[in-house]
Amino acid sequence: MTDASLTLLHPFETGSLEVPGDGPILILNATETAVRGLKADEVTAVQDFRPDYLRLERAGAHVLPEPAGEGYAMALVLCGRHRALNEHWLAEANARVRPSGLVVVAGSKTDGIDSLKKRVAAQTELLGQASKHHGKVFWFSGNGTPTDALPSVEVEGGFRTVPGLFSHDRIDAGSQLLAEHIPDDLFGAVADLGAGWGYLSVAVTQKCRKVKRIDLFEASFAAARSAEANMKALAPGVESRTRWFDVTSEDAKALYDAIVMNPPFHTGRKGDPDIGIAMIEAAKQLLKPGGKLLMVANSHLPYEAALKSFSQSRELVRTGGFKVLGARK
Numbered sequence: 001m002t003d004a005s006l007t008l009l010h011p012f013e014t015g016s017l018e019v020p021g022d023g024p025i026l027i028l029n030a031t032e033t034a035v036r037g038l039k040a041d042e043v044t045a046v047q048d049f050r051p052d053y054l055r056l057e058r059a060g061a062h063v064l065p066e067p068a069g070e071g072y073a074m075a076l077v078l079c080g081r082h083r084a085l086n087e088h089w090l091a092e093a094n095a096r097v098r099p100s101g102l103v104v105v106a107g108s109k110t111d112g113i114d115s116l117k118k119r120v121a122a123q124t125e126l127l128g129q130a131s132k133h134h135g136k137v138f139w140f141s142g143n144g145t146p147t148d149a150l151p152s153v154e155v156e157g158g159f160r161t162v163p164g165l166f167s168h169d170r171i172d173a174g175s176q177l178l179a180e181h182i183p184d185d186l187f188g189a190v191a192d193l194g195a196g197w198g199y200l201s202v203a204v205t206q207k208c209r210k211v212k213r214i215d216l217f218e219a220s221f222a223a224a225r226s227a228e229a230n231m232k233a234l235a236p237g238v239e240s241r242t243r244w245f246d247v248t249s250e251d252a253k254a255l256y257d258a259i260v261m262n263p264p265f266h267t268g269r270k271g272d273p274d275i276g277i278a279m280i281e282a283a284k285q286l287l288k289p290g291g292k293l294l295m296v297a298n299s300h301l302p303y304e305a306a307l308k309s310f311s312q313s314r315e316l317v318r319t320g321g322f323k324v325l326g327a328r329k
């Protein structure tokens with residue numbers, strides 16, 4: 001995630017904007033930096049990504065996984081990289097402020113904040129703007145117009161997703177490769193770490209008839225909700241549980257016969273194998289002795305050393321920029 005928190009705080013620091021003292025404030029896609037820096041009494045922070053949600057909660061913030069409530073004195077939006085999601089957050093902010101409550105929007109230049117500002121300015125009069133910290137912030141008067149939920153998208157295979165999720169409009173090529181190489185003799189209890197909108201879990205239930213239960217662990221609240229609905233619609237015969245969960249910091253209190261995963265490989269624009277390595281370590285903790293891990297990764301990412309701590313590990317296939325790795329605890 002590119003973080004425009006300092007850009008968002010800039011007009012409050014220079015005195016161009018003041019935090020209203022007579023009502024609650026909403027921050028969408030909130031960060032700890034933004035919540036702390038705003039120095040407001042009554043802030044509702046919204047954060048979909050569980051590791052960031054937990055961080056905010058630990059810092060004492062009032063935090064929700066999705067927007068709720070209305071009549072906010074001001075709503076702030078920290079944009080990310082996804083155009084449709086940014087526009088949806090703006091509409092949510094506009095819908096939830098009291099009449100004439102300000103909507104303040106910040107984003108980094110590399111995430112397209114300039115074009116978002118132009119689109120907003122074509123519809124609404126901007127009351128102010130500033131550029132700072134490689135980002136842009138602008139604000140306008142909200143009008144409380146209600147907004148709809150994000151429109152759902154249908155993906156091949158009968159899956160339903162929403163914009164903003166990983167590979168929300170198509171099956172990821174890496175995940176598809178992993179699905180093709182999952183052995184059909186997996187059995188018992190299976191976990192899907194970083195389950196996204198549920199593609200791998202559905203593939204496991206369709207291919208491995210001896211699997212009795214599958215637990216989906218996913219850090220994005222919106223993705224977890226899509227995954228739960230997809231499992232219900234596409235794998236109704238298999239017991240499953242979808243958990244909004246940070247695999248790298250929370251204790252699942254369960255053990256599995258097999259784990260499948262396509263770990264995330266970036267937090268910002270750069271590839272970052274540390275998250276995948278943390279997820280391999282989490283998978284090892286969650287496997288029963290002899291349990292199997294099957295994962296896919298971009299072929300350049302160095303996961304082999306982390307897999308050496310398993311009793312066996314090997315590459316099952318390498319093609320199209322991906323590799324499928326298997327390991328036994």
Ligand SMILES: C[S@@+](CC[C@H](N)C(=O)[O-])C[C@H]1O[C@@H](n2cnc3c(N)ncnc32)[C@H](O)[C@@H]1O
Binds near residue numbers: 172248
């Ligand atoms: C590369 S995507 C794979 C999604 C899905 N398994 C698929 O194959 O389409 C990785 C997923 O891991 C999730 N994720 C990232 N960090 C996580 C964490 N700490 N705990 C659980 N899930 C996480 C992301 O939200 C994302 O949905």
